[in-house]
Amino acid sequence: xxxxxxxxxxxxxxxxxxxxxxxxxxxxxxxxxxxxxxxxxxxxxxxxxxxxxxxxxxxxxxxxxxxxxxxxxxxxxxxxxxxxxxxxxxxxxxxxxxxxxxxxxxxxxxxxxxxxxxxxxxxxxxxxxxxxxxxxxxxxxxxxxxxxxxxxxxxxxxxxxxxxxxxxxxxxxxxxxxxxxxxxxxxxxxxxxxxxxxxxxxxxxxxxxxxxxxxxxxxxxx
Amino acid sequence: xxxxxxxxxxxxxxxxxxxxxxxxxxxxxxxxxxxxxxxxxxxxxxxxxxxxxxxxxxxxxxxxxxxxxxxxxxxxxxxxxxxxxxxxxxxxxxxxxxxxxxxxxxxxxxxxxxxxxxxxxxxxxxxxxxxxxxxxxxxxxxxxxxxxxxxxxxxxxxxxxxxxxxxxxxxxxxxxxxxxxxxxxxxxxxxxxxxxxxxxxxxxxxxxxxxxxxxxxxxxxxxxxxxxxxxxxxxxxxxxxxxxxxxxxxxxxxxxxxxxxxxxxxxxxxxxxxxxxxxxxxxxxxxxxxxxxxxxxxxxxxxxxxxxxxxxxxxxxxxxxxxxxxxxxxxxxxxxxxxxx
Numbered sequence: 001x002x003x004x005x006x007x008x009x010x011x012x013x014x015x016x017x018x019x020x021x022x023x024x025x026x027x028x029x030x031x032x033x034x035x036x037x038x039x040x041x042x043x044x045x046x047x048x049x050x051x052x053x054x055x056x057x058x059x060x061x062x063x064x065x066x067x068x069x070x071x072x073x074x075x076x077x078x079x080x081x082x083x084x085x086x087x088x089x090x091x092x093x094x095x096x097x098x099x100x101x102x103x104x105x106x107x108x109x110x111x112x113x114x115x116x117x118x119x120x121x122x123x124x125x126x127x128x129x130x131x132x133x134x135x136x137x138x139x140x141x142x143x144x145x146x147x148x149x150x151x152x153x154x155x156x157x158x159x160x161x162x163x164x165x166x167x168x169x170x171x172x173x174x175x176x177x178x179x180x181x182x183x184x185x186x187x188x189x190x191x192x193x194x195x196x197x198x199x200x201x202x203x204x205x206x207x208x209x210x211x212x213x214x215x216x217x218x219x220x221x222x
Numbered sequence: 223x224x225x226x227x228x229x230x231x232x233x234x235x236x237x238x239x240x241x242x243x244x245x246x247x248x249x250x251x252x253x254x255x256x257x258x259x260x261x262x263x264x265x266x267x268x269x270x271x272x273x274x275x276x277x278x279x280x281x282x283x284x285x286x287x288x289x290x291x292x293x294x295x296x297x298x299x300x301x302x303x304x305x306x307x308x309x310x311x312x313x314x315x316x317x318x319x320x321x322x323x324x325x326x327x328x329x330x331x332x333x334x335x336x337x338x339x340x341x342x343x344x345x346x347x348x349x350x351x352x353x354x355x356x357x358x359x360x361x362x363x364x365x366x367x368x369x370x371x372x373x374x375x376x377x378x379x380x381x382x383x384x385x386x387x388x389x390x391x392x393x394x395x396x397x398x399x400x401x402x403x404x405x406x407x408x409x410x411x412x413x414x415x416x417x418x419x420x421x422x423x424x425x426x427x428x429x430x431x432x433x434x435x436x437x438x439x440x441x442x443x444x445x446x447x448x449x450x451x452x453x454x455x456x457x458x459x460x461x462x463x464x465x466x467x468x469x470x471x472x473x474x475x476x477x478x479x480x481x482x483x484x485x486x487x488x489x490x491x492x493x494x495x496x497x498x499x500x501x502x503x504x505x506x507x508x509x510x511x512x513x514x515x516x517x518x519x520x521x522x523x524x525x526x527x528x529x530x531x532x533x534x535x536x537x538x539x540x541x542x543x544x545x546x547x548x549x550x551x552x553x554x555x556x557x558x559x560x561x562x563x
Contacts, residue, residue, distance in 0.1 A: 127314035130274050130385075131328040131375075132303035141327065145318040221359040222317045 006192040014180065018200050021176035024094050024166045025204075028101035029159055035106040036158070037151065039065060040113025041139060051125075051135055065107040073165055076104050077172060097174035101165055109158045116150025117143055149220040156212025160205050167201065177201050223415055224250040224273075224383065229282035231268050231439075242268040243279070244439035252382075255409055255416045255525070257426040257447070259462055260436035266419045269436070270385050273417065274306045275299050287382055304332050307376030311388035313368040315360040321347070321371050322356045328378040346374040350404060366397035373404065377412075384408075386418045390425055398422075402429050406525075423465040427451070427524050435459045451522070451529040452494040452556070466522050467492075467531040476560060479517055479535065486537030488517070489547065492556035498528035502553050512538035512546050533560075 002011060039061060045051050046058035071079070077100040084099045085091055120143060128142045144151070170178025177197045185194030226248035233240045242265040250256045260266045271277040273284060275291050284291045289302060315324050325346050329339045347356055350370040360368055369389060376384055386405070390398040406429050409416055418430060426433045426447060434444040435458060443450065443459045451467075454460045479488055493502070498521055507514055514534050521530035536543050550557050 121312070121314065123310055123312055123314035124316060126276060127308070127310060128327075128331075130276060130303060130306070130308040131331050131379075132300035133331045134300060137331055141330070142316065146316060148318065219318075222361055 002196075006196045008184075008188075008190040008193050009196045013184075014196060014200065017175065017177050017180040017197070018204070020094055021163065021166050021170075021178070021201070021204065024097055024101060024169070024174065024176055025159060025162050028098050028105065028162060029155065031098075031102045032106045032109050032158060032162070033155055035102065036109030036155075037113055037144075039106065039110035040117060041143065043110060043114040044117040044143070045135075045139075049122075051138065065110055068103055068107040069111070071104075073100070073104050073168055076100055077169060092173045094175050097166065097169035101162060101169065104165060105158055105162055108161070109154055112154035112157070113147070113151055116147035116154060119150065120146045149216050149222075152219065153212060153216045156208060156216070159208045159212070163201060163204055163208070223252040223254075223287065224248070224417075225283075225285045226250075227283045227285075229269070229272065229284065230280045231265070231272065231277065232280045241439050243272070246282070246439075246441055248434065248441070248444075250415060250417065252415055253409070253413045254432065255406070255418065255430050257418045257420065257430035257433040258436055258441075259420055259423065259426050259433060261421055261458075264436040265439040266436050267387060270387050270417060270419045273383070273385055274303050274308060304328070304379045305381050306383045306385060307379070307381040308385040308387065309369065309372040309376050309389045311391050313360070313365075313372045313392075315368060315371055315375075317360050320357050320359055321352060321363070324360070324371050325374045325378055328375055332379050342378060343374075346378060349377070349408070350374045364397070365393050366400060369393065369397075369401050370404065373401075373408070377408065377414075380412075382415060384414050384416045386416065386420075388419055388421070391420065391422070395424075398425070399428070405429055423462045426462075427466055427522050427529075429525060431525055435462065446526060447524045448494060448526045448529060451524065452492065467520055467529070472518060472533070475518060476533065480560070483515075483535050483537070486513075486535055487543055487547075488533065488535050488560040489550075490558040490560055491532045491534065491550060492558075493521075493528070493530040493532070494554075494556070495527040495529075497554050498530045500553075502550065502555055503532075503534070505553075506546060506549055510538075510542055510546050510549065512536060512542050 002009060042061050043058065043065070046054045046061070080100050080103065081091060084096055087099055088095050090096050124146060125138060125142060128138050166174070166176050167178025170176040171182045173179065177200055181194045181197035184190060185197060226246055229243055229246040230241065231243040233242055246269060258266050258269065268277055272279050273286070273291065279292050282292070286306065291302060294302060316327065319327065322343050325343045326339050329342060334342065347353060350373050352367065352370050352374065355363065355367060360371065363371065390401050393401060402425060405416060408414055418425060420426065430447050432445065433447050433450055434441045435456065436442070437458050442456045443454070450459060451463055454463045476488060503514060514536060517533040517535055519530065519532035521528055536546055547557050
């Protein structure tokens with residue numbers, strides 16, 4: 001079936017490339033989640049009328065987030081070359097793509113976390129304070145659980161954007177399905193490979209969306 | 223139990239400084255249900271939020287069980303807050319937790335071990351009458367049930383004081399009554415001191431022992447609920463009392479009656495305490511040759527006795543009407559002649 005429709009596709013290689021895409025998406029997603037939640041919490045807590053209200057810190061974090069969110073991803077990869085080389089010791093391959101993927105997406109996700117936290121009723125935080133809760137308790141038992149649907153749907157959107165970013169990173173030698181579609185497909189004039197790689201990317205995106213939606217629905221008790 | 227001294231709170235807003243609470247002095251006894259009534263913007267919410275340090279006063283002190291709440295912070299303040307429960311107008315439950323989880327939350331904060339937590343939560347669920355709803359989420363509960371969860375949660379750490387910030391204002395009248403009954407019940411059973419903020423005189427009448435009336439940040443009148451009902455001094459207090467004793471349409475009715483009964487006198491009677499239960503009007507008719515026409519009346523029951531108003535029309539000889547008024551005054555009934563012929 002695959003051989004007749006996609007004569008130039010080497011299924012073993014396609015599988016290998018899929019794993020590479022999943023690896024890059026998965027590893028960077030874990031980091032984006034951690035960094036994004038921390039930055040999102042800081043943005044929220046230091047904003048006006050909140051527990052750690054601090055204009056200076058809020059302005060600094062907010063500016064960093066806005067700057068990195070605004071740089072187009074392709075340019076970000078190039079700008080980060082010295083940083084990546086120092087950090088990962090290499091400029092090519094999947095690992096080299098990780099810093100750019102993480103730095104490119106974490107600020108975007110941080111904003112989504114912040115928006116989710118803003119939607120929490122102020123009264124609930126006040127109720128927790130009136131019970132004598134310390135800030136760490138409020139963060140882990142009120143803020144994060146109460147904004148969990150937004151946190152999960154945010155990471156779903158980020159993951160999907162990230163699959164796209166890995167494809168862009170692939171073009172400059174990071175591996176994965178983008179690399180496969182570009183080098184094996186486009187450069188060698190094998191359109192069936194490009195189409196096949198696209199189908200695999202679509203499949204990954206649909207699966208991510210499905211998992212994200214299912215979890216969001218399950219945890220949202222509002 | 224609770225002593226408030228010269229409490230003042232000033233907010234600096236763009237439009238200038240706003241004094242939300244202005245030199246408030248209060249003395250609240252242990253086991254008392256104390257009401258604070260005022261229209262929105264009177265500063266009562268700011269006042270109650272200072273009782274557990276959610277708001278820091280600009281000046282003055284609040285001493286609860288010997289501890290000045292306004293002076294402590296950090297761990298000591300958090301510990302003190304566990305002795306002061308609070309319930310809210312919009313319940314402020316965690317939607318991500320079940321009824322059980324919500325009630326358990328303050329116990330987790332206080333570091334109660336899991337096993338004891340479960341036992342205490344079961345006790346509280348029984349206390350507020352939420353059996354069978356343990357595993358429901360707040361979104362599956364009615365307003366009244368949500369407030370019951372709020373009350374159970376506030377009582378979890380066995381506080382000495384319960385603060386109620388417009389706790390029934392989001393509920394329908396019937397649910398309001400059931401929540402108020404629950405509060406009275408808890409007050410009697412646990413000997414808890416309860417402070418209630420409200421704009422509804424109904425709430426004050428139904429459960430409070432004493433009341434303070436607030437206007438523009440100040441307490442303008444304070445006393446036992448029945449005394450305030452009987453003899454309101456300030457205009458604002460009179461308006462609140464009228465909410466209950468004189469329905470909206472009373473004034474229209476009286477105007478109409480004044481036209482319809484050009485002769486005789488229309489008199490407003492107020493009955494307080496024991497008098498409200500005696501057949502004063504019947505005795506009046508038996509003793510004097512006079513016609514009495516009952517126009518409108520209402521009796522309200524408070525925690526310390528009944529309070530009622532009655533509008534009647536007296537007709538007969540001039541001297542008999544005068545005699546009737548003296549007779550009523552002798553019987554400890556408040557008499558106010560509305561208008562003459």
